[in-house]
Amino acid sequence: MSAPTSAPVTTADVATEHRQRLFIPGPTDVASVVLAAQCAPMIGHRSDEFEAMFAKCEAQLRTLFYTTARVYIVAASGTGLQEAAIRNLVGGRVVCFVNGAFSQRWHDVATGCDKQVVRVDIPWNTAVKPAQVEAALIAALAEGPVDAITVVHNETSTGVMSPIQEIAAVVRRLSPETLVLVDAVSSFGGVRIDTDAWGLDVVLTSSQKALALPPGLAFAAVSDRALAKATTVKGRGWYFDFVKLEKSLLKNTTPATPAISLMRSLSVQLDRIFAEGLEARFARHARLAARTQQWAVVNGFELMAEPGYASPTVTTITNTRGISVKQLNAYLSRHDMEISNGYGDYKDKAFRIAHMGEVQDGDLDRLFAAMEAFLAQ
Ligand SMILES: Cc1ncc(COP(=O)(O)O)c(C=O)c1O
Known part of the structure; x- marks a missing residue:
């Protein structure tokens, strides 16, 4: 699939002079040209200029999501869209698979929206497996129809990626609706x-x-059948109502005032992403993940994710050497870098290295050299 671009971005621009500081799983560093795009003067959000920018970004996002349906662009963080998905698409029951902190959050969002929630706990550090989905769904369907399942693709808290293609195939086979x-x-x-x-x-x-954008925007690809379902669900609210978002999307805008400056940075960053090339970008993330996993093992640590399901964007390393993650980060900060401690209960028992967004091989070289110097102390 190809996508429309507007700015003359070249592959040279993609890798220019960027020096990564943040190896945490978000926010990630933002390229200076993308940051600078936010400083452009304000324009009216009902203007031709804004609508053209919105249309271009939405078309590029459809390409990036590998969908021909639609992508809603909202001024919110991802949690807002977790809530939107629940409020728009669950009238009755939802099955939430919980294998980490963010899948637990989605479960909590669903209960907070007063839905009938079936919680399925999967051990943290492991992926949600198709067989587990099959068993849980058969059990839930025995009690009545299930509107939706929720699953987190990449559990940022543990560095585990679940096989969503296979999970979706199971759901389609057992319960097409x-x-x-x-x-x-x-x-x-x-x-x-x-x-x-x-x-x-x-x-x-x-x-x-x-x-690799500033926080403040969230995006959702929504299928035709999901949109059709939304029209039947009561209590969708207003701001995140898919039916309202769709009506506005058809006019290349949003129901409420969009985050115009962030949209400008989005527009520039999407051009950079397509200039790098999608396959090249995905290959870079896979390569950086493999390098990080190897570094951990070679340096006497263990990987937290179960084998075969390690994330391509963030590696969680079990602190088998008992180092002080706080001191490590203090050392790294003197070299203008930062990694993440373990999430929640894993604090100090694990640490996380994110290799996503703008991170290049040279950035990992610098990070690993500094970490090895710390370990040698
Ligand atoms: C997998 C996952 N889901 C949801 C969230 C929440 O996203 P946001 O902070 O953008 O609301 C995060 C945040 O780190 C996350 O990693």
């Missing part, structure tokens, strides 16, 4: 997600992760 809702907040833009071909009904993401 059940929608497949996918949080791809920390994977989208770093790994290929074939929304249409895999039969995903919602794929949502935030701007501040592998897309």
